[in-house]
Amino acid sequence: MRIVLLGPPGAGKGTQAVMLEERLGYIHLSTGDILRSNVKKGTEIGNKAKSFMEKGELVSDDIVIEMMISEIRSLDKSKSFMLDGFPRTVYQASKLDEALSKVSMPLDMVVYFKTSEETLMFRLTGRRICRECGANYHAVNMPPKKEGVCDKCGGELYQRKDDKPETIKKRLTVFDSQTKDLIAYYRDKGILVEVSGDLGADEVYEKLFGIINDRDKDRS
Ligand code: AMP
Numbered sequence: 001m002r003i004v005l006l007g008p009p010g011a012g013k014g015t016q017a018v019m020l021e022e023r024l025g026y027i028h029l030s031t032g033d034i035l036r037s038n039v040k041k042g043t044e045i046g047n048k049a050k051s052f053m054e055k056g057e058l059v060s061d062d063i064v065i066e067m068m069i070s071e072i073r074s075l076d077k078s079k080s081f082m083l084d085g086f087p088r089t090v091y092q093a094s095k096l097d098e099a100l101s102k103v104s105m106p107l108d109m110v111v112y113f114k115t116s117e118e119t120l121m122f123r124l125t126g127r128r129i130c131r132e133c134g135a136n137y138h139a140v141n142m143p144p145k146k147e148g149v150c151d152k153c154g155g156e157l158y159q160r161k162d163d164k165p166e167t168i169k170k171r172l173t174v175f176d177s178q179t180k181d182l183i184a185y186y187r188d189k190g191i192l193v194e195v196s197g198d199l200g201a202d203e204v205y206e207k208l209f210g211i212i213n214d215r216d217k218d219r220s
Contacts, residue, residue, distance in 0.1 A: 001026070001080040001212060002105060004087070006182060007113030008175040009168070010120035010127075011197035012204055015136065016113075017084045019205050024080070024212075029071055031064060031085035033134065038067075056162050056170035058178060061091050069099045077105060088179045093186075109215055110186040111208065115197030117172065124168045128157040 003026075005013040017028040035053060038046030045067060049059040058064075068086045075081055087093040100106055126139040132155025137144050144151050162171065186192040195207050 001109075001216065002100070002107050003080075003082045003212075004107060004110040004186070005082055005084045005113070006110050006179075006186070007115060007197055008120055008179075009171045010124040011113035011115040012123070012201060013084045013113055015201050016204055016208060017082050018136075019201070020082060020208070027075060027079050027081040029068065029081060029083050029086070031068060031083075031088075034067060034071065035059060035064075054161055054167075056167040056174060058088060058174060061089060061095075064088075065092055065095045069096070072099065073103070077103070087182065090181050090185050093182055107191060108219070109191045109193055109211070110182075111211070112183055112186075112192055112194045113197035113204075114194055119198045120172060121165070121168060124163050125165060127163050128159055130155040131158055132156070 005017060007013050014030060014032075017026075017030065020026045021028045035046070035049050039050050039053065040046070045063055048063055052059045064086065068083070072081070072083075083096075087096050097106075123138065123141075126141065128137045128139060128144075129135070130137075130150035130153060133150060133153045135150055135152050136142075137150075137157060144157060148157050149155075150157060161167070183192065193211050195204055195211070197204065199207075
């Protein structure tokens with residue numbers, strides 16, 4: 001199964017990807033995580049991407065496309081994978097299609113997480129992340145047992161620079177102006193499914209699991 005998780009920042013794509021990874025063994029490729037790790041290591045990609053990410057703007061298509069296609073090419077072809085945060089423009093989507101069709105691995109479905117702005121703001125302003133293991137928390141909904149400390153590894157929790165209200169607003173505007181067109185792009189291809197990102201994580205997972213099962217049955 002090859003899936004794209006599509007939706008604005010804060011829609012819950014990352015949370016669902018982690019659940020699918022843990023429960024079904026799907027490989028999770030998050031563009032944001034890969035870029036942040038490049039920034040942390042000070043690689044050439046990281047140095048080029050840093051200022052765009054801090055402002056909540058998109059990193060240039062060329063950098064992201066090359067980075068993600070080489071990640072996908074390195075995967076074991078028999079494995080299921082989910083793309084989280086990629087593609088984000090129609091140009092990226094067309095290049096992804098080209099690359100996947102060359103290796104006869106077309107996408108099976110694109111899940112659009114339709115989410116209200118109120119939910120997105122609440123989730124993103126409260127999001128806290130572990131510096132060591134990357135685990136996600138929410139200051140109100142899912143706080144750690146001890147404030148500022150990761151339950152899983154004891155690492156320090158921090159707030160992403162781009163999770164500050166002004167930058168969040170920018171990221172949501174960028175989604176509306178540059179990424180939303182992908183909904184129509186994938187709907188026209190007949191592979192778009194929609195789930196409500198306003199629901200709780202377990203409820204969204206149940207729906208997603210049902211959709212994946214139905215799709216699996218159709219394929220076999
Ligand atoms: P995310 O963790 O998905 O919210 O991504 C964080 C930031 O990384 C975004 O605000 C962009 O600056 C950059 N980014 C992630 N994915 C992409 C992409 N597909 N195209 C361009 N920039 C991206």
